[in-house]
Amino acid sequence: MTHNFTVSPDFNPGHISGWYIFNTWLQRTINEELHLELYNSASEQRKAIADDRVDLIYANPYDATALVRDKGFFPVARADNKTDEAIIAVNHESPILNVEQLTDGTRISSTDDPDVRMMCMIMLEPAGLNKSNTSTTQRDAYILIAKDLLKNDADVGFFLEETYNELSDMTKKQLRPIVHSQIHVIHHLLLVGPKLAHKKDDIQSSLLSMADDSKGVGVLKNLNFERWVAVEQEEAEFMIDLMDTLAE
Amino acid sequence: MKDMMPDNISGEYQEHLFSYHDGTQRKALFTNIETQLPEGRLIVSRTNTDGIIIDVNQPFIEMSAYHKDELIGQPHYILRHPDMPAAAFSDLWKMVQQRNKWHGYVKNLRKDGGFYWVYATVIANIRKGDITGFTSVRRRASRAKINEAEILYQTL
């Protein structure tokens, strides 16, 4: 039986081929057929999860919460030295220097990635801003958020820090971060669903030894990962509790 | 808990004698020097079911001005500020013991006698159906909300 693997759609599109390579490597290593299905938006992916069409997922922290608590997924691993942080940026010519200078009516450009949206809305709170006194344009890709800022179609843009850093130098030169989160304890997690649970230990040990073999190192490189580290149930539960405190 | 020591205090201070819920007392020293939580940072701690601190993150350590080993194993009231009404905390404990999320604006006392305001959330850690402890996450609050809380807390 083929199992479905997916990746939260908030990663840099430049890493798509890296995930296909990873999928091929993992199939061979654990001797199980895996089909990689990438969704264009968080909502499409959430629909697939709701329909039980996902067995293995590299999930953003927000989706990981629902998957572990409601869908019985098991945490397996996370990328070492990578935490999920968010950046709020403005056009480099904007007079806004910090969050507290923002006022009612601020125009936001954002993707529908729930964890980035949540972290950034929290970072707007010190200015007294919330859903009701801001307006949001939703975009499918971070590059479109940069465009909104460059054209002054938005006052602030919400970015996943990693994705912001991977924008071209040309683009970054025309933008300016006004705040970045320093949360440190929120990560994407690789999770195994109930239908693939029998392979959980296999998958985990394969991932943990990936950095030790030359093929594995190449695969990691394509994902821009140093190595995988194990995530036990309690570590995931701790992160989920933390996400819960942040959710509205 | 040991009384706060004048040697650790920066600036002019006042004294307050706390009587905590567990029957112990502590002399607290406090100044009116405020420290702002930098934008984008979250303060995280976990306690056991009795409110004893079992883990804190780096921003917690920096904002409280204590060393990590002065915090772990201590009751969370180590941060209690004299301006915080008891009613806020009895509401907190009631809510989280019923497994509800508690939110509120909290003024905390630093080791150096200064204070910082946060918007705090506390939830129960539920494992296999039981409460095993509590997690709190605090973030920077808007000045307008802090002003409202200050006025409200004087009346409680």
Ligand SMILES: Cc1cc2nc3c(=O)[nH]c(=O)nc-3n(C[C@H](O)[C@H](O)[C@H](O)COP(=O)(O)O)c2cc1C
């Ligand atoms: C997870 C958690 C975090 C807490 N954080 C604080 C805090 O930051 N500051 C504080 O004064 N009390 C905090 N409390 C409440 C204290 O446990 C305590 O109730 C409060 O300081 C009042 O002290 P008292 O109940 O002994 O009078 C926290 C409680 C829990 C469960």
